[in-house]
Amino acid sequence: MFRLHDVSYAYGGSQTGVAALSHVSLDVAQGEFRWLLGPSGAGKSSLLSILSLEVQASSGMVEILGVPVRQARRAGLARLRRRIGAVKQDFGLLPDMSVFDNVALPLRLQHRAEAEIAHEVHAIMKWVGLEHRLDALPPQLSGGEQQRVAIARAVIYRPALLVADEPTNALDERQAGRLMRMFHRLAELGTTIVVATHNDAIVAKYPAPTIELLHGHLVRDHG
Amino acid sequence: MARQRYHDGLALRQALPGRFLPFLVGSMAFLAALALAGGIAAHSLSQRWTHGAGAVTTVQVPGPTDPATITAAMGQMPATRIDAVLATIAATPGITDTHRLSDAELRALLAPWIEQTGDPSLPLPAVIELHTAPGQDAAASLLPRLQAQAPGVLMEHDSVWSDRLAALAGSLQACAGLAVLVVMTVAVCVVMAATRAGLLTRRQAIGLIHALGATDSYISARFATRVGLLALWGGVWGSVLALPMLLALSHLAAPFTAMGDAPATTPDWRDVHAWSALLPSALLWMLVIVPPAAGLTGWATTQLTVRAWLRRLP
Numbered sequence: 001m002f003r004l005h006d007v008s009y010a011y012g013g014s015q016t017g018v019a020a021l022s023h024v025s026l027d028v029a030q031g032e033f034r035w036l037l038g039p040s041g042a043g044k045s046s047l048l049s050i051l052s053l054e055v056q057a058s059s060g061m062v063e064i065l066g067v068p069v070r071q072a073r074r075a076g077l078a079r080l081r082r083r084i085g086a087v088k089q090d091f092g093l094l095p096d097m098s099v100f101d102n103v104a105l106p107l108r109l110q111h112r113a114e115a116e117i118a119h120e121v122h123a124i125m126k127w128v129g130l131e132h133r134l135d136a137l138p139p140q141l142s143g144g145e146q147q148r149v150a151i152a153r154a155v156i157y158r159p160a161l162l163v164a165d166e167p168t169n170a171l172d173e174r175q176a177g178r179l180m181r182m183f184h185r186l187a188e189l190g191t192t193i194v195v196a197t198h199n200d201a202i203v204a205k206y207p208a209p210t211i212e213l214l215h216g217h218l219v220r221d222h223g
Numbered sequence: 224m225a226r227q228r229y230h231d232g233l234a235l236r237q238a239l240p241g242r243f244l245p246f247l248v249g250s251m252a253f254l255a256a257l258a259l260a261g262g263i264a265a266h267s268l269s270q271r272w273t274h275g276a277g278a279v280t281t282v283q284v285p286g287p288t289d290p291a292t293i294t295a296a297m298g299q300m301p302a303t304r305i306d307a308v309l310a311t312i313a314a315t316p317g318i319t320d321t322h323r324l325s326d327a328e329l330r331a332l333l334a335p336w337i338e339q340t341g342d343p344s345l346p347l348p349a350v351i352e353l354h355t356a357p358g359q360d361a362a363a364s365l366l367p368r369l370q371a372q373a374p375g376v377l378m379e380h381d382s383v384w385s386d387r388l389a390a391l392a393g394s395l396q397a398c399a400g401l402a403v404l405v406v407m408t409v410a411v412c413v414v415m416a417a418t419r420a421g422l423l424t425r426r427q428a429i430g431l432i433h434a435l436g437a438t439d440s441y442i443s444a445r446f447a448t449r450v451g452l453l454a455l456w457g458g459v460w461g462s463v464l465a466l467p468m469l470l471a472l473s474h475l476a477a478p479f480t481a482m483g484d485a486p487a488t489t490p491d492w493r494d495v496h497a498w499s500a501l502l503p504s505a506l507l508w509m510l511v512i513v514p515p516a517a518g519l520t521g522w523a524t525t526q527l528t529v530r531a532w533l534r535r536l537p
Binding site for chain 2: 052053054055056074075077078079080081082083086092094096097101102105106108109110
């Protein structure tokens, strides 16, 4: 779950930067699935970056999974990041590491046993249909395959909060459907999920409460 | 296809290659070892000049068995001149050691002159060597008292020269310390530059594992362990390369240092014991300490550099 109160964010600093979010307040409970909608430049990616602790809000209060972000120490923020999964538009895969190692990375940072890591990686990669590409390097994969690897890495440690930026834009309809069913299953298990998308068809097919932004302002919440 | 495994994506073997840093740190360790050896040698010379033969005061007592002049301090006890002189010296504070040369030692010392005169029965003075504590000027006040009891007593002391040489040794030690400081500063700068280059090489991976929840201490420890080990390895090579040079210098300097009793001939190259005897224990310890000191310096510098760099991440 997360709470935002009067949150603003500007690229390049709060005084001289370009405003990306203005006075946004939100309260999303545990296990909720939310679509994040809005045209390009509306502030969706900025909001997801704040929720995944990639950037700090310029002003306002951000509380994620019960932790007030501004008051948290760096080690506390690191612990919090281990409970947040993020799927980025650029996938964020390391090009010189195999698919297996990319997906295993979060578990290795949690010092899990190698046998357990291998089991988990094989299971999730089978689910995304890429168990035959474990030894490949990300540049050897198609865009859709890279997106599936990024999704697998984001969900392999069952995060309490999952944020995804256009996770279906490189997937075909069947794969997108499988992904949405998995997201809803994760939400039922207690993961709070926010998915940013431009894909009206998939929003219509999988209806859920929405957050809509326009020019950095919140124009619809839970509508 | 064999899967290449990076434990955590940092790929430090790529970020911090295993040749460049050990070579540079090894060079620094080599220079530091030489500078430290210079400092230790200067200290050794200073000790020798302050406490050893250089600080000897020589007292000559002509007619040693003649009766001494009776003074109030001696009461009415009859004494020879040499007994009176020895008693006065023994009662003087600041004198750490006294040695009266035996007849045989004296004749050996004066053999060239005695042979020239052709008279072996020539009366000889008694000669006493005094060692004074560093900084004490006991000899200056001693002479008038000795001359009061044994007129004609002569005293020669080399403390003026030993003090000057000790001051020279002190300045040499300061220069060696400064050289070590400069070498360490350069080594720290080299490690910082290498670490920053490594951070830039792997900045994408660092950003990713930071976003996945890796702590600053985890990332800095990974870099610091790698750099510390490379610096330790470089330090080992620096010490190993410095060893033959220090052995050669010790061999050349043996007549001027505390190792003056060492054989002047070059030991057989297979005789490890003879070679190791050439090096003072302080030098041997220094060579042992340089590698871990290099490793520790590399580790600490990297910790600080990485932590400062990570501060730019949220």
